[in-house]
Amino acid sequence: xxxLSTRDKTKRMTAAGAIAEGLSNDGGLYVPVVLTSxxxxxIETLRAMSYQQRAVYIMGSYLDDFSAxxxxxxADRAYSEKGFDHPEIAPVHxxxxxxxxxxxxxxxxxxxKDMALQMLPHLLTAxxxxxxxxxxxxILVATSGDTGxxxxxxxxxxxxxxxxxxxxxxxVSDIQRLQMTTQTGGNVAVCAVEGNFDDAQTGVKxxxxxxxxxxxxxxxxxxxxxxxxxxxxxxxxxxxxxxSAYCDLINADKIAPGQKINVCVPTGNFGNILAAYxxxxxxxxxxxxxxxxxxxxxxxxxxxxxxxxRNRDFFTTLSPSMDILVSSxxxxxxFEMSGKDDRxxxxxxxxxxxxxxxxxxxxxxxxxxxxFWAGFCDDEKTKLVIEAAYQKYHYLLDPHTAxxxxxxNHYRHDTGDDTATIVVSTASPYxxxxxxxxxxxxxxxxxxxxxIEELRILTGIKPPAPLVRLSDKxxxxxxxxxxxxxxxxxxxxxxx
Ligand SMILES: *Cc1c(COP(=O)(O)O)cnc(C)c1O
Numbered sequence: 001x002x003x004l005s006t007r008d009k010t011k012r013m014t015a016a017g018a019i020a021e022g023l024s025n026d027g028g029l030y031v032p033v034v035l036t037s038x039x040x041x042x043i044e045t046l047r048a049m050s051y052q053q054r055a056v057y058i059m060g061s062y063l064d065d066f067s068a069x070x071x072x073x074x075a076d077r078a079y080s081e082k083g084f085d086h087p088e089i090a091p092v093h094x095x096x097x098x099x100x101x102x103x104x105x106x107x108x109x110x111x112x113k114d115m116a117l118q119m120l121p122h123l124l125t126a127x128x129x130x131x132x133x134x135x136x137x138x139i140l141v142a143t144s145g146d147t148g149x150x151x152x153x154x155x156x157x158x159x160x161x162x163x164x165x166x167x168x169x170x171x172v173s174d175i176q177r178l179q180m181t182t183q184t185g186g187n188v189a190v191c192a193v194e195g196n197f198d199d200a201q202t203g204v205k206x207x208x209x210x211x212x213x214x215x216x217x218x219x220x221x222x223x224x225x226x227x228x229x230x231x232x233x234x235x236x237x238x239x240x241x242x243x244s245a246y247c248d249l250i251n252a253d254k255i256a257p258g259q260k261i262n263v264c265v266p267t268g269n270f271g272n273i274l275a276a277y278x279x280x281x282x283x284x285x286x287x288x289x290x291x292x293x294x295x296x297x298x299x300x301x302x303x304x305x306x307x308x309x310r311n312r313d314f315f316t317t318l319s320p321s322m323d324i325l326v327s328s329x330x331x332x333x334x335f336e337m338s339g340k341d342d343r344x345x346x347x348x349x350x351x352x353x354x355x356x357x358x359x360x361x362x363x364x365x366x367x368x369x370x371x372f373w374a375g376f377c378d379d380e381k382t383k384l385v386i387e388a389a390y391q392k393y394h395y396l397l398d399p400h401t402a403x404x405x406x407x408x409n410h411y412r413h414d415t416g417d418d419t420a421t422i423v424v425s426t427a428s429p430y431x432x433x434x435x436x437x438x439x440x441x442x443x444x445x446x447x448x449x450x451x452i453e454e455l456r457i458l459t460g461i462k463p464p465a466p467l468v469r470l471s472d473k474x475x476x477x478x479x480x481x482x483x484x485x486x487x488x489x490x491x492x493x494x495x496x
Contacts (some may be wrong), residue, residue: 001064003073003232005032006335007346015063015128019123019233020306022226027349028342029331030232036061038243038283043257047247052079054247055119055240062236063123065130074122083108083118085464090115090241092248093425095393098317098418100254101401102245109179110428110464111321112149112272115241116234121158123233129161135223138494141161142204144197145176146321146427148190149183151227156185160411162222164493165190166200167479173458174448175431175467182473189493190477193486197323199313203486213487222494229271230328238275243284245422256419262421264290264411266404267299270327272424277333277371287419287479292407293376294319299327303374306365308348309357318379318399318435321426326352334360337367373415375407382406383439386429390440396429396461398436430455430463486492 003018005011008026013021018030036058038046046054052075060071093101107114117384139161141151148165155163165180169192172180174344180190193200207213208224217224227234241349242263247388249255263286265273273291280286293300295315302308310325317323335345344361351358360368377385385402389395397405406422412418429436433451437444437458446454452463481489 001036001062001223002033003325004033004180005029005342006031006331007342007349009340011281012063014130014323015232016065016127019127019231020133022228022231026346028346029230029329029335029436031332031335032232035281042283043243043247043250045242046352047251049236049247051240051244052076054244055079055237058240058243059236066126066319070126070430072120074126078122079301083114088248090244092245092252092422093204093395094252094254095389095395098420100245100249100420100422101395102241103425104241104400105425105428105431106464107150108153108466109146109149110431110467111146111150112424112426113146114153116237116271117147117150117154117227119154119229119237120231120233121154121161123236123449124231125158125160127233133223135218136220137161137225137432138217138222138490139225139227140204140207140490141165141227142197142201143172143180144320144323145172146191146431147177147228149179152183152185152188154181156183156188158187162187162494163189163227164490166193166204166481166486166489168197168200169318171197171200173320173432173434175433175452175470177471178448178475179467179477182478183476184472191486191489192480194480194482196316203483206486207490209291210487213490217385217490217494222495229269235271235275235278235329237352239279239282240271242276242279242286242422246284249422251419260285260287260419262286262288262290262417262419263424264291264292264404264408264421265424266322266400266426268322268324268327270299270329270333272426274329276334276424280371281336288411288417289372290404290408290411290421291372291374292404293314293374294322294382294403295376295378296323296325297376298325299330300374300376301475302330303368303372306360306368307457308352308360311356316353318382318432319403321400322403333368337364373411375410377403377406383435386407386436386439387441389461394459394461396436396459397425398432400427400429400438401425428464428467429461
């Protein structure tokens with residue numbers, strides 16, 4: 001399988017090359033020349049497999065420069081019983097007839113980013129090896145919470161890599177901060193940045209575009225690399241759980257083989273829902289893709305009207321991992337929906353960079369609307385949904401998943417479509433104890449880790465072990481930098 005760029009479809013790259021580079025040098029994103037197919041009896045075959053075997057089957061079809069033995073070893077390490085607290089890795093929880101939550105938070109950091117970031121380090125290091133890269137990779141991450149911890153856990157003590165995570169000092173929850181500052185491993189560091197997520201992200205982007213710094217680090221044997229969701233090595237593992245969930249639903253007699261389902265995804269950078277779209281194109285019987293946003297509803301407007309406009313107020317919400325105004329992976333959708341029109345995609349992205357907005361043509365919008373439906377949910381409603389789901393089903397939703405559930409209810413109400421639906425559950429409710437407790441009407445003076453215990457006592461629902469264990473851990477990383485100092489933080493980290 002070869003890969004091309006969304007801004008230059010004549011380009012050809014191997015899978016290892018695409019993963020090692022992350023972003024194409026024309027600014028585009030790598031996509032496979034063709035999507036592989038699940039036609040014939042693929043689903044029958046996959047039904048009998050474990051999650052790890054399903055991952056090997058699906059990922060292997062895109063990674064022909066990797067051997068089956070390699071991919072098998074990666075899948076066993078990434079989705080191990082040690083790292084995940086559920087034997088099915090990504091189990092499906094049926095809430096009521098036709099509504100199934102795909103729980104993607106049974107991994108080491110209790111959020112769905114683990115599904116990809118437990119796999120990416122293996123793909124990346126092998127890709128560097130295959131492409132003859134001699135330098136060590138230094139992964140730089142700016143995080144609003146979930147990605148940073150998942151990347152630290154994924155890259156911790158992985159050979160030939162170092163990882164440095166910047167998080168906004170006042171922009172993450174107590175639990176998210178402790179998850180990062182207590183991280184173990186000889187190749188990791190974490191640093192707070194004065195300001196909000198945008199400050200941290202701008203700082204990291206500046207470091208990536210600083211050529212002098214790049215050359216200096218290269219002379220010392222390092223290359224900068226990113227773990228963000230534009231990398232094909234992060235997207236590919238996400239296709240697996242949609243196929244896996246479909247197999248599980250058949251195996252549990254919840255759907256018949258071949259039956260159409262809908263998928264509803266709480267969306268930020270558009271990576272997770274794009275993986276569902278790729279699964280659909282590969283032949284998985286998905287009908288509608290429902291895109292759920294919080295008050296940062298740039299995608300709702302885009303899918304409804306065809307206008308993408310980031311020139312709007314930014315809201316800090318209860319679902320911080322969806323507080324995003326530029327959804328990078330949308331570029332891959334535009335490429336597909338435009339009939340792989342690389343020039344048109346490049347022109348939209350140029351407008352986005354220069355004016356902060358673009359309008360897609362009618363044909364593309366019609367195609368997108370035929371498959372995607374979009375809605376959003378504000379914080380107040382998010383809390384009501386958490387409470388209602390708990391009261392009615394004794395099931396706890398984290399705020400991101402609650403946004404999706406609300407939008408699904410909108411969709412069903414507006415369209416009358418009651419197709420069986422997978423709602424993607426992206427974080428453990430225990431990662432957002434403060435919001436969940438307040439949604440349940442529980443008033444407390446407690447802070448940080450004490451909230452985990454309060455939520456457990458209130459609900460009787462077991463918290464994930466990695467979060468409970470945080471209380472025994474030592475806070476290793478307590479430094480805080482100003483945005484201008486971030487390059488020096490990188491320099492001194494790489495001298496250690
Ligand atoms: C990252 C994240 C999302 C958004 O996923 P995208 O792939 O960026 O659309 C949703 N929920 C949680 C909990 C996340 O961590």
